[in-house]
Every structure is written in structure tokens, then in C-alpha cells.
Amino acid sequence: MPALSPTMEEGNLAKWLVKEGDKVKSGDVIAEIETDKATMEVEAVDEGTVAKLVVPAGTEGVKVNALIAVLAADGEDVAAAAKGGNGAEAPAPAAKAEAPAPAAPSAPAAAPAAAPAAAQPAKAEGGARVFSSPLARRLAKDAGIDLSAIAGSGPHGRVIKKDVEAAVSGGTAKPAAAPAAGAAAPAAAPLAKGPSDEAVLKLFEPGSYELVPHDGMRKTIAKRLVESKQTIPHFYVSVDCELDALLALRAQLNAAAPEQGGKPVYKLSVNDMVIKALALALRDVPNANVSWTESNMVKHKHADVGVAVSIPGGLITPIVRQADLKSLSAISNEMKDLGQRAKDRKLKPEEYQGGTTAVSNMGMMGVKNFAAVVNPPHATILAIGAGEERVVVKNKQMVIANVMTVTLSTDHRAVDGALGAELLGAFKRYIENPMGMLV
Numbered sequence: 001m002p003a004l005s006p007t008m009e010e011g012n013l014a015k016w017l018v019k020e021g022d023k024v025k026s027g028d029v030i031a032e033i034e035t036d037k038a039t040m041e042v043e044a045v046d047e048g049t050v051a052k053l054v055v056p057a058g059t060e061g062v063k064v065n066a067l068i069a070v071l072a073a074d075g076e077d078v079a080a081a082a083k084g085g086n087g088a089e090a091p092a093p094a095a096k097a098e099a100p101a102p103a104a105p106s107a108p109a110a111a112p113a114a115a116p117a118a119a120q121p122a123k124a125e126g127g128a129r130v131f132s133s134p135l136a137r138r139l140a141k142d143a144g145i146d147l148s149a150i151a152g153s154g155p156h157g158r159v160i161k162k163d164v165e166a167a168v169s170g171g172t173a174k175p176a177a178a179p180a181a182g183a184a185a186p187a188a189a190p191l192a193k194g195p196s197d198e199a200v201l202k203l204f205e206p207g208s209y210e211l212v213p214h215d216g217m218r219k220t221i222a223k224r225l226v227e228s229k230q231t232i233p234h235f236y237v238s239v240d241c242e243l244d245a246l247l248a249l250r251a252q253l254n255a256a257a258p259e260q261g262g263k264p265v266y267k268l269s270v271n272d273m274v275i276k277a278l279a280l281a282l283r284d285v286p287n288a289n290v291s292w293t294e295s296n297m298v299k300h301k302h303a304d305v306g307v308a309v310s311i312p313g314g315l316i317t318p319i320v321r322q323a324d325l326k327s328l329s330a331i332s333n334e335m336k337d338l339g340q341r342a343k344d345r346k347l348k349p350e351e352y353q354g355g356t357t358a359v360s361n362m363g364m365m366g367v368k369n370f371a372a373v374v375n376p377p378h379a380t381i382l383a384i385g386a387g388e389e390r391v392v393v394k395n396k397q398m399v400i401a402n403v404m405t406v407t408l409s410t411d412h413r414a415v416d417g418a419l420g421a422e423l424l425g426a427f428k429r430y431i432e433n434p435m436g437m438l439v
Contacts, residue, residue, distance in 0.1 A: 001055075002158065003064045003131050004033060004040050005349035010216070011035050012060040013068060021078075022050045024071070026160075031068075036216035038345045038352075045133050045154040046161045048073045051081035061216075071135055073161065132159035139164045217314040228373050235412040236371050237420045241431040243387045243402040246273055249434045253328070266329035270387065271307070271361050275331055276437050277430035278359060278382055279303035279323035281423055288423040289356055291377040292414040298377070306358035306378070307335060309342040316342045317375065319355040328437065363387060369405040379414040380423070383407040 001011060012034040024030060024044045031042045048071040055068040062068060072081035132140075132147050136159045140147045143164070150167045152159035201209075214222070250268050257264035282289040282303040291298040303324040306317035318338035320331055341347050357379070360372040363386040372383040387404040394401075406427070410420045430436055 001062045001064050001066045001068050002033070002042055004035055004042070005353055007353070008035055008064055008349075010061050010063045012216070013055050013057060013062050014039060016053055016057045017041075018050050018053075020050050020053055020082075024048065024050060034216075034345075035349075036220040038347045038349070040348070044071070045158060046071055046073070046135050048076070048135070049078050051078045065131070071133075073135060131157060133161065135161050136164050139168075143168050215313055221314050224375065225373055228376060232374050232376065233412040234371075234374060235410045235415070235417055235420060236407055237410070237417065237424050238369065238405060238407040239424050239428050240403050240405050241428050242392070243270070243404055243431070246270070246431055246434040247387075247402060257329075266332050268328055268332050269335075270363075271359070271384070272328055272332040272335060273434060273437065274359055274361065274382075274384055274431070275305050275307060275320055275323055275335070276326075276328055277427050277434075278357060279305050279320075280430055280437060281426035282357060283324040284426045285419070285423045288380060288410075288415050288419050290379050290414045291356065292379060292411055297414060300356040303357065304355040306352070306355040306375070307338075308358060308360040308372075309339050311343050311345070316347065316352050317355070317358055318342050318347055318352050357381065359384060363404060369407055371407050372409050374409050374411050376411075379411040380420070381409050382427070383409065 001013070004011065013031060014034045015032040016030070017032065018024060018028075018030045025047045026044055028044045029041045030044050030050075033040055033042050050069060051072040052070040053068075054070065055062055055066070070081050072078045131152065131154075133154065137147065139161060140150075140159075145164070145167060147159055147164075150159050150163050151157075153163055154160040197211075247270075250270065250273060254264070254266075254268055257266050259265070280303075282300075286299065289300045289303060291300070302322040304319050304321045305323045306319045308315050308317050318335075318341075320326070320334055320338070323331055326334070338347070338351065342352070355378060358372075358375055358381040360381060361384040362370060363384050366386055368388070369385040370383050372381045374381050383406065385405040385407075387402050389400050390403045391398050392401045392403065393399075406424070408420050408424045408427075410416075415423070
């Protein structure tokens with residue numbers, strides 16, 4: 001099972017696009033894998049013949065680096081290679097129940113299926129996982145060399161067959177070190193977990209509820225938000241922004257949009273202009289366009305703005321890269337494409353991972369104001385409330401204006417209160433003087 005993103009731990013093997021006996025070459029699409037956020041095609045990284053499909057289509061929760069298929073190399077006996085995969089027994093496909101049956105408080109939770117023994121990933125000297133193909137691991141083991149000393153040329157730095165062969169033939173391979181007796185890697189401190197099923201269910205009458213198991217997306221959201229709140233000291237700054245000038249400019253720009261095929265080539269939303277305003281504010285206040293690490297402050301050269309998109313079962317944050325350099329129409333059209341593919345779960349990992357900040361807009365849901373949770377590696381996230389008519393005072397006179405409340409959440413380790421206020425002030429200036437976004 002390949003790691004389709006740096007944070008992926010498991011995935012669902014949705015479909016095989018090859019069968020046993022098929023010949024494949026590097027780059028051929030062989031399977032579809034469902035991650036917590038998207039469905040992705042997986043390419044072969046080696047050439048050979050599909051000797052055995054170890055994990056059947058439809059299997060859920062397959063761990064990264066678990067053996068899912070055996071590929072016989074050119075000249076290798078296919079039947080012998082298939083037998084080599086028989087020791088890794090695949091879990092049975094999980095049945096998808098239409099409606100979970102109510103469970104009594106005393107009902108024990110089903111134990112998860114044990115991971116196959118052959119699925120253990122290679123480890124680097126420091127305990128880090130080394131991503132490699134099964135064939136590469138077998139060749140390295142036979143040659144007695146250390147995989148962690150080989151630079152991978154496959155997807156996401158994955159070590160493949162040709163990398164091992166090059167290391168052996170070039171004499172650069174490092175012998176595999178024997179494990180130290182009694183050595184044990186220090187365990188990472190576990191994140192805090194919620195109450196157990198038993199602790200909660202005993203509070204309710206049996207038969208008065210149903211149990212809906214957490215899917216991969218919900219588990220990932222829970223894990224990341226708990227991690228964020230446990231490790232990031234949040235600080236919040238709010239400000240009211242008048243929208244009348246922005247709404248007038250938006251209407252003027254949309255009216256002037258040229259047509260193609262009977263449709264305007266762009267249609268700007270308030271959210272598109274919010275993305276641009278935040279990107280320009282980060283350009284103007286570069287010390288806030290950062291990410292925190294234990295050793296360094298990562299200062300970004302461009303503003304890559306993530307935008308929270310609600311999808312069934314959770315949310316995903318596609319990223320508008322270099323939004324500070326893009327026109328409003330380009331941002332608008334890109335967001336329409338990203339938003340639609342996000343809802344179809346067709347985004348690539350590079351389209352929703354990373355970024356330097358994010359926008360979460362609940363204004364269209366009528367929410368007046370809220371505070372969003374910082375999503376690492378970001379140091380900031382901007383929560384957008386609803387634009388509404390309010391009474392404001394101008395020149396000692398009460399007048400009606402369209403106003404929205406925005407709240408900036410910051411990682412206080414990287415962005416202090418004064419710096420956050422400076423960033424929010426720059427954002428407010430672009431919103432209230434939107435012509436500045438066009439020059």
C-alpha cells in the first residue's frame with residue numbers, strides 16, 4: 001500500500017485495474033485507493049507480471065506499506081513469486097451496513113483485524129519509516145543492504161527496484177545494521193482521547209440510539225484538531241469590515257465579464273475577494289506569513305491560501321497557491337474547480353496539503369462570528385462571518401452599512417497579538433478599499 005501523502009496511515013483498496021497474470025510497466029495505473037479525503041489512481045513503480053493480488057478490492061483500512069500484491073520481476077518465476085505472498089493473509093472486505101443496529105451498553109466493541117506480518121515497513125536508523133516497494137525490500141534484504149541509505153526515485157521518494165540495483169552496482173550500498181539487543185524506540189506521548197463507548201453508552205437507555213462508526217475522514221479531522229488544540233496556543237483578534245465598496249466593485253466587475261459560449265468567463269464571489277485580500281495582507285505583513293517548527297520559523301515567500309470546503313462527512317481545505325500573485329478572476333475560477341473536485345473527492349494530495357494560511361467562511365450560513373481552529377502547519381486562519389446591514393456612526397451621524405465580522409486565530413508561538421492585529425488591519429484595508437486588489 002503506497003503512501004499517497006506524507007500523513008497517510010491507511011487507505012481503502014477500492015478497485016483493482018489489473019488481474020493476476022497481467023504484465024505491467026512503470027507508470028501503468030493498477031488500482032484505485034480511497035484515502036480519507038480523495039480517491040486516487042495508483043501507478044506501478046516496477047515492471048513485471050502481477051503474480052498475486054493479496055488484498056481484494058473493497059478492503060478497508062489497509063495500512064501503509066502493507067503487502068497488497070506481488071509483482072514478479074522479468075525472468076522471475078511467477079508461480080514462485082505468488083507463493084511468496086501467501087504468508088500475508090489479507091483482511092476480508094468490510095461489509096457496508098445500511099443502518100447500524102442499536103447496541104446495548106454492555107456490547108463489546110469488535111476487535112480490529114490484525115495487520116499482516118508482511119506489512120511491516122522498513123525503518124531508517126532513527127526509527128523513521130522508509131517508503132519502498134515490496135520488490136525493492138526483497139532485493140535489499142537478499143543483498144544485505146540498508147534501505148535507509150538509498151535515495152528513492154519513485155513517488156514521494158519511494159525506493160524502487162532500480163534504486164536498489166543502482167546502489168548495489170555502484171558500490172554505494174550500506175550494509176544493514178543488526179538491531180541492538182533490548183533496544184526499544186521511545187514511544188510518542190499519545191494524544192488525549194474521548195470517553196470510551198462504555199462510559200458514554202451507559203448513560204443512555206438501551207435501544208434509544210444507534211451507533212455510526214467513524215469513517216477515515218472523521219478520524220483524521222478529530223486527530224488533527226486534537227493535535228492543534230493540544231500543541232498550539234491559540235490567540236484571537238476580531239474586527240468589523242464594511243462591505244459596501246467591495247459589493248459595489250464586485251457587481252461592476254461581474255457586469256463587465258466577457259462571455260464565452262454564452263456564459264461569463266468569471267463570476268466573482270465575496271469569498272474570492274476575501275481570499276485575495278488575505279493573500280495581499282500576508283504579502284504586506286510578511287512576518288505573519290510563517291509556520292512554526294521546533295527549531296525554525298518558516299517564512300514563506302508567497303501566500304498559499306487554503307479554503308475550508310464542506311463535504312459530506314466532514315471538510316477539506318483545497319489551496320489556492322500564490323494567491324497574492326493571481327487576479328480575482330483566476331482565483332474565482334480556480335476555487336470553482338477545486339470546490340467541485342473537493343466535493344467529488346477527486347483532489348490530489350498536493351492540492352489540499354500544505355498552504356500558509358486558511359479561510360473558513362460561514363457567512364453564507366448566517367453565522368455572525370466564530371473562531372476557527374488553526375490547522376498546522378499554518379500559523380493563522382481567518383473566520384468570516386455573515387455580511388449584514390448594521391447601524392454605524394460616520395461623521396457623528398448614524399447610517400446603515402453592510403458589515404461583516406472577521407476573527408483571526410493565530411498560533412501565538414509564531415504570531416503575537418500585535419502582529420496579528422497588524423495583519424488583520426491590512427486585511428480590513430483591502431476589504432474596505434477593494435480597488436487596491438486590482439493594482
